Amino acid sequence: MQYIRYIKKYLVFIGFLSSHLYSFAGSYEDFFKAVQFDDVRTVQSLLQRGFDPNTVNPAGMPGLMIAVREPSLKVAQLLASWPKVKTEVRNDKDESVLMLAALKGYLPLVKQLVENNADVNKTGWTPLHYAASGGHVSIVEFLLENSAYIDAESPNGSTPLMMAAMYGSPESVKVLIQAGADLNIKNQLGLTALDFAVRGNRQNAKELIETGLARLAARKAKS
Structure with missing residues (x-):
């Protein structure tokens, strides 16, 4: 019985972790898509739900740098003012x-x-x-x-x-x-x-x- 309870708890934990990872993956994609298209409402919503503003894309570039490059100025302004955002980030040219x-x-x-x-x-x-x-x-x-x-x-x-x-x-x-x-x-x-x-x-x-x-x-x- 104790073994069965352990298995059940383990399965519940795996389900929770899978759900969390799936949610993060969705938020990750939504965030960078919103940054690219200057969708400030979506970015703000994700940030308010706890999404890390310093998350980087597969190329290692954070949203703030991407927003300036695009340019997506409304999103850039939001990210630049967001608490705990790292404003002193550099690209591969030390810019x-x-x-x-x-x-x-x-x-x-x-x-x-x-x-x-x-x-x-x-x-x-x-x-x-x-x-x-x-x-x-x-x-x-x-x-x-x-x-x-x-x-x-x-x-x-x-x-x-x-x-x-x-x-x-x-x-x-x-x-x-x-x-x-x-x-x-x-x-x-x-x-x-x-x-x-x-x-x-x-x-x-x-x-x-x-x-x-x-x-x-x-x-x-x-x-």
Whole structure:
């Protein structure tokens, strides 16, 4: 009899476990499908039922990263604000969610990520590099207001100003210069921000940097 009771309990446990696993599998598929299609209601419902917001897909990518990549901005905003979500996640190129949001110009999402402890000053390429490359002035200003290091150096020593000079907008170059970016820094190839502007054939950026350099020279001459 005791053996039979044991078997019954074991079967009940196996049934419960199977039901739980089946439920998780369904939720897993529903979650990533909802992320892909920016179905914020389904994602919110799953999270409220206890689904882990940091669950990764078969490629090892969490929902927040996928939402920014798609883009699924309503879902991204929800996940970025959700308690216990890991905002400081990276892809295989060492790009953070904040970097991708900054590159694409998603200011509300950038603000939410920073509020939820995303790293403004990660080592290597930074969110400010990416915001400058995209020419997104409002994001450049926001990151600087939140202690982003203006002369952060990439792995090859390039700065946000260099990225703005070659890829960004004249407005982003102007904002960085006015905020005190160093115009004379050289990267590992010996290139300055002015060199980047010339190589990128960015005449407006070139003129802004030349004006900044002239002002620096004039101040130095007076001192």
